[in-house]
Amino acid sequence: MxxxxxxxxxxxxxxxxxxxxxxxxxxxxxxxxxxxxxSDSLVLEGDKNLSYYQSIKKNYGSDDYLVISYQVEDNLLAPTQLNHLKKFRQDLAKINQVKSVTTILDVPLFRSPPLSLIDLTGESISIDNGNANLALANDEFKNSPLYANNLVSKDGKTTAVLVALRDNQKFKELRESRDKMRIQRANNKLSDDQQLKLKIIEKQILKNATAQSKLQAQTIAQIRTTISRYSDKAHLFLGGLPMIxxxxxxxxxxxxxxxxxxxxxxxxxxxxxxxxxxxxxxxxxxxxxxxxxxxxxxxxxxxxxxxxxxxxxxxxxxxxxxxxxxxxxxxxxxxxxxxxxxxxxxxxxxxxxxxxxxxxxxxxxxxxxxxxxxxxxxxxxxxxxxxxxxxxxxxxxxxxxxxxxxxxxxxxxxxxKHKTELxxxxxxxxxxxxxxxxxxxxxxxxxxxxxxxxxKLSVENRFIDYFKKDTEINQGLTLIDKKLGGTIPLEIIFDDLAEDYWFDEDLRDEIHEVHQYLDSLQETGKVLSIDTLMQLLTQANNNEALNGFFLNIIRFQLPESAKTQVLYPYLSEDNGQLRIVIRIRETNKELKRGELIDKIQRHISTNLGFKPDSFHLSGMLILYxxxxxxxxxxxxxxxxxxxxxxxxxxxxxxxxxxxxxxxxxxxxxxxxxxxxxxxxxxxxxxxxxxxxxxxxxxxxxxxxxxxxxxxxxxxxxxxxxxxxxxxxxxxxxxxxxxxxxxxxxxxxxxxxxxxxxxxxxxxxxxxxxxxxxxxxxxxxxxxxxxxxxxxxx
Missing domain, CATH: 1.20.1640.10 (Multidrug efflux transporter AcrB transmembrane domain)
Known part of the structure; x- marks a missing residue:
């Protein structure tokens, strides 16, 4: 001392x-x-569901996209409004890190005018192609099993502009390697050399993540600048996980x-x-x-x-x-x-x-x-x-x-001299x-x-509650959640059913039941699956369900634009999987993630007869x-x-x-x-x-x-x-x-x-x-x- x-x-x-x-x-x-x-800071390190989630993203694409809600006072499909939206889309597409922009202008339409099964195999109908009936398109957007409460709100005055950002492939591969090795480490299956390799990979990811975050922040700032220029004829709010x-x-x-x-x-x-x-x-x-x-x-x-x-x-x-x-x-x-x-x-x-x-x-x-x-x-x-x-x-x-x-x-x-007591x-x-x-x-x-x-303690919280009601992020999330079918994605993957689906009518009915059940839950917003395509095909066939023979003919004849929207995201021939995508409503004050997940798993296995190991729930909702x-x-x-x-x-x-x-x-x-x-x-x-x-x-x-x-x-x-x-x-x-x-x-x-x-x-x-x-x-x-x-x- x-x-x-x-x-x-x-x-x-x-x-x-x-x-x-x-x-x-x-x-x-x-x-x-x-x-x-x-999202790395919101998941459990070594979570087995993480590697599964990564594989699903690899097969079907990322859910890390931006959503811009585009709300008008009068007619969304008025010529001046469509021209405004077209210019907005063009300016968004010019931003360097924007990979693609999806709007009501470019999606394929099936009821504007109504298409027969033969018509479905022809040229795609869309507003961009100039062959769509706008009066019928307005009705289709509001009532279509694919677009209603998803791309367009029920009242027809709000639409979603989906902005996909460019991926850094090397960064994605590094993260996938890291996540796999972390699971092995959690199970004590890594050698000393592999432990060292994992540390090197983690350092590389930290460095790359910083650059990616800066690039993402710059891109979002550019998108917001573009939004501000187009706020004269529409109320625009930005949403999506990257923005959050x-x-x-x-x-x-x-x-x-x-x-x-x-x-x-x-x-x-x-x-x-x-x-x-x-x-x-x-x-x-x-x-x-x-x-x-x-x-x-x-x-x-x-x-x-x-x-x-x-x-x-x-x-x-x-x-x-x-x-x-x-x-x-x-x-x-x-x-x-x-x-x-x-x-x-x-x-x-x-x-x-x-x-x-x-x-x-x-x-x-x-x-x-x-x-x-x-x-x-x-x-x-x-x-x-x-x-x-x-x-x-x-x-x-x-x-x-x-x-x-x-x-x-x-x-x-x-x-x-001061008081030594208070x-x-x-x-x-x-x-x-x-x-x-x-x-x-x-x-x-x-x-x-x-x-x-x-x-009475719980861990059931909502992202939307992290922000005050007067903030742009809260207002944007609320609008997207209420008008455009929810915000947080949840996925259900059924294994080894893709090939059977086209031939097995009972299986199609069972998937339809699953779809309808998920759609009926108060916590869920929009539900999309291969059954959405079945509903569109049924409408095109005078409201009669198709049998396996015709289904197999039609599915190969569909134009690529239609397949991209209603087939590829929900059925994978290569992996044998059927995929259902559900968006959960964050504005639902009764939302309890854990209970909802258990309820869905229990109902599909117990009430609908699917074996518990034949399907998996995935997505950020599960990981969080x-x-x-x-x-x-x-x-x-x-x-x-x-x-x-x-x-x-x-x-x-x-x-x-x-x-x-x-x-x-x-x-x-x-x-x-x-x-x-x-x-x-x-x-x-x-x-x-x-x-x-x-x-x-x-x-x-x-x-x-x-x-x-x-x-x-x-x-x-x-x-x-x-x-x-x-x-x-x-x-x-x-x-x-x-x-x-x-x-x-x-x-x-x-x-x-x-x-x-x-x-x-x-x-x-x-x-x-x-x-x-x-x-x-x-x-x-x-x-x-x-x-x-x-x-x-």
């Missing part, structure tokens, strides 16, 4: 210079810092910068009000900012991307570093007031000596709390656990190096003394209520649901493990079983309280809010360690439990109050975000901090007074 003090005090300038060089090195890496909101991921990155970037600055500004104001000295504002804020910047540089250096889950890491590190520094400042001022004769170096030594153990222990327990995220199986969650674990370590090291170095280089702080903390001590038993009753009621709330269910199960299971690990650490720290148990009890409350509120308010757990539990545990435990550590020191004076409680509230209680209020106010700023998960994160983290403060200044001392545990010196 003396070597440490000699370095930080006698060679402070050298030490600070070295520290700044390290900081500058990592800060210089920040330009390489990356954000990611791709790009906009989420934009929201994260905005929140990261704006709200980090807002948190810094607000915390500076609060520190100025509390300490009334520029030194106690600039130094804590400066150390906190440097800590967060160093961690940002570390992420850039390691090539770790920040996702929706970890987007608030900067604000978290700001407040966690600030918490450590505020404890040092409060203790320094307290020692200085009690011992005004001490010189500056001695004051610094005493402060660090007394605060090192509790701060080290709080860092270790916070490390453990965030460590619970490492076993989730979801790469972005695992990365967030590592980020925060490394981050709190950096915060501790930087605080205990920078604080003494800066303080030793500055003149001795003039500490004016009316709030003193009032809480009096409350514990007089109404402690009532407190226990109230807390039992709260625990029962929270437990009921926890029982698998990820959420895994996250929910792993977090609920590991919370208990985390508390066991923290209890073991308490035993090591406090060297007392009774004190360890007492410290653990109040620190279950913040986590339980937050989860209970979410359950009672029907706020689902998602990628972002699931991490609040770990944060709440870490914060609560920090306060308990600081309080008990100080309680033990104060108890030595007179071995009076009640007097010790009052002194602890007046000393460490002060630091706990200052840090909690500062941090709470900082996180409440996130309530101003346009990104709903950020709002929930900010509000619930603030609630967790306040509840942790109250639990450790009321319930914890009450339990100590009741049990009167033996306190070792």
């Amino acid at each position: 003396n070597v440490f003090f000699n370095f930080v005090l006698k060679k402070a300038l050298l030490g600070l210079t070295l520290l700044l060089l390290v900081a500058v090195f990592f800060i210089a890496q920040i330009p390489d810092f990356q954000l990611d909101a791709s 991921t790009t906009d989420i990155v934009a929201y994260i970037s905005s929140d990261l910068i704006i709200f980090s600055l807002a948190v810094i500004g607000l915390m500076s104001l609060i520190l100025a009000i509390i300490f009334k000295s520029i030194r106690w504002v600039i130094m804590p804020i400066g150390i906190s900012i440097v800590s967060a910047l160093i961690m940002t540089g570390v992420l850039a250096y390691l090539g770790w991307k920040v996702t929706v889950i970890s987007s608030n890491f900067f604000s978290l590190l700001l407040v966690m570093t600030l918490s450590v520094v505020i404890h040092l400042v409060v203790r320094y001022r307290e020692i200085a007031q009690l011992n005004p004769e001490l010189d500056s170096n001695q004051l610094i030594k005493d402060t660090l000596s007394q605060m090192f153990k509790p701060c080290l222990f709080t860092t270790l327990t916070t490390f453990v709390a965030f460590g619970s995220l490492l076993i989730s199986g979801i790469r972005p969650v695992i990365d967030f656990g590592w980020m925060m674990s490394i981050g709190v370590t950096i915060a501790l090291i930087l605080s205990f190096l920078a604080f003494p170095m800066i303080m030793s280089l500055l003149p001795k702080a003039k500490i004016e 009316s709030v903390t003193t009032s809480l001590a009096k409350f514990v003394e007089k109404f402690g038993h009532h407190l226990l009753v109230v807390l039992i009621i709260f625990v029962i209520g929270a437990g009921f709330g926890v029982s 649901n698998n990820m959420l269910q895994s996250l929910f199960e792993s977090q609920i299971e590991t919370i208990a493990v985390v508390f066991v690990m923290i209890f073991i650490m308490f035993l090591f720290i406090f060297k007392s079983i009774s004190l360890s148990i007492l410290a653990l009890i109040p620190n279950t409350l913040p986590s339980l309280f937050i989860l209970g509120i979410m359950g009672l308010l029907n706020i689902p757990l998602d990628l972002m809010t699931i991490t609040i539990s770990a944060i709440a545990i870490g914060i609560g435990v920090d306060n308990a360690i600081h309080y008990i550590h100080r309680f033990k020191d104060e108890f030595k004076k007179d071995k009076d439990y009640m007097a010790t409680m009052y002194r602890s509230h007046a000393s460490i209680g002060l630091a706990m109050f200052y840090t909690s209020i500062t941090v709470t106010m900082g996180f409440l700023i996130l309530a101003l975000s346009n990104f709903i998960p950020s709002i929930y994160f900010g509000v619930f983290t603030a609630i967790a901090m306040l509840s942790a403060l109250l639990a450790n200044l009321t319930l914890l001392p009450k339990l100590i007074l009741m049990v009167k545990p033996k306190i070792n010196p």
Whole structure:
């Protein structure tokens, strides 16, 4: 310890210079810092359904296309409107990364005029070809089994413009290789050489993904510019998964910068009000900012991307570093007031000596709390656990190096006589003394209520709920969802039936039943399958179903444009598969993904007679649901493990079983309280809010360690439990109050975000901090007074 003090005090300038060089090195890496909101961050690593989903995309094409809703006031097929749409399509097609644009102008028509079976084999009818009857086309678009509630809304005033983007084939192949190898790794089937190869591939993908994201963002910006030029004669909204991921990155970037600055500004104001000295504002804020910047540089250096889950890491590190520094400042001022004769170096030594153990222990327990995220199986969650674990370590090291170095280089702080107790903390001590038993009753009621709330928790959330109603993304998704047949795709693949389908009438009837059942569900929008083609052929055959002989003739005679629309996407001769594509309505407030998936699987196998292994459900809906269910199960299971690990650490720290148990009890409350509120308010757990539990545990435990550590020191004076409680509230209680209020106010700023998960994160983290403060200044001392545990010196 003396070597440490000699370095930080006698060679402070050298030490600070070295520290700044390290900081500058990592800060210089920040330009390489990356954000990611791709579909990779929304799926479970090693999910077996992922490889199946990739194979389906390879066979039938990607579902990652953009949808532009084109809404008019009058007649969609008026000549001036069609001319406007044609020019719009042409300008979209000129954008470099746009592969194709599909509109009502170029799709084949079957009832405009009505075609007989013989006519179907002739020239394709479309508005572009100039051979379509527009009056009949208007009716076909609104009532066709292919286009109604899909390409055109039921009222005929809204149409979809589908924009397919160019693929990067090498990037796709790399991702496919990575996903296959990850599944092998999850099953322990990779050799050491293959593990090394996987790491190389993952690094290549990270680099390529950044370039792809930038290219996609530029393309979407160009599309939006084009949309703005054509908004004079139509209401246009952009939708689709690529747009959602790009906009989420934009929201994260905005929140990261704006709200980090807002948190810094607000915390500076609060520190100025509390300490009334520029030194106690600039130094804590400066150390906190440097800590967060160093961690940002570390992420850039390691090539770790920040996702929706970890987007608030900067604000978290700001407040966690600030918490450590505020404890040092409060203790320094307290020692200085009690011992005004001490010189500056001695004051610094005493402060660090007394605060090192509790701060080290709080860092270790916070490390453990965030460590619970490492076993989730979801790469972005695992990365967030590592980020925060490394981050709190950096915060501790930087605080205990920078604080003494800066303080030793500055003149001795003039500490004016000030209250070493606060009316709030003193009032809480009096409350514990007089109404402690009532407190226990109230807390039992709260625990029962929270437990009921926890029982109602779910992970059923909707993408549309991530954005405020007045945002373009919410309005666009709502319009597409309600008018154009839903947004989130779900696919059902039937194996080894493609060839039989043309000859087996019973099979055609069964697929028709499946189609009709899916179409009847309130959660589903548009349903498309090979049965859609059968409905079109039946209409062309005077509403009589065709037999196998005629079907086999007709299917070969259909023009290529018709096959592209109604055959190839839903039947694959090469793979023997039949495919049904369902779009799920995100605006349906009753949507529960897990229940819907189970209901569909059960009905097809039990009621319709298909063997469970003869069909598979696929799509982003399945992958996202698998990820959420895994996250929910792993977090609920590991919370208990985390508390066991923290209890073991308490035993090591406090060297007392009774004190360890007492410290653990109040620190279950913040986590339980937050989860209970979410359950009672029907706020689902998602990628972002699931991490609040770990944060709440870490914060609560920090306060308990600081309080008990100080309680033990104060108890030595007179071995009076009640007097010790009052002194602890007046000393460490002060630091706990200052840090909690500062941090709470900082996180409440996130309530101003346009990104709903950020709002929930900010509000619930603030609630967790306040509840942790109250639990450790009321319930914890009450339990100590009741049990009167033996306190070792």
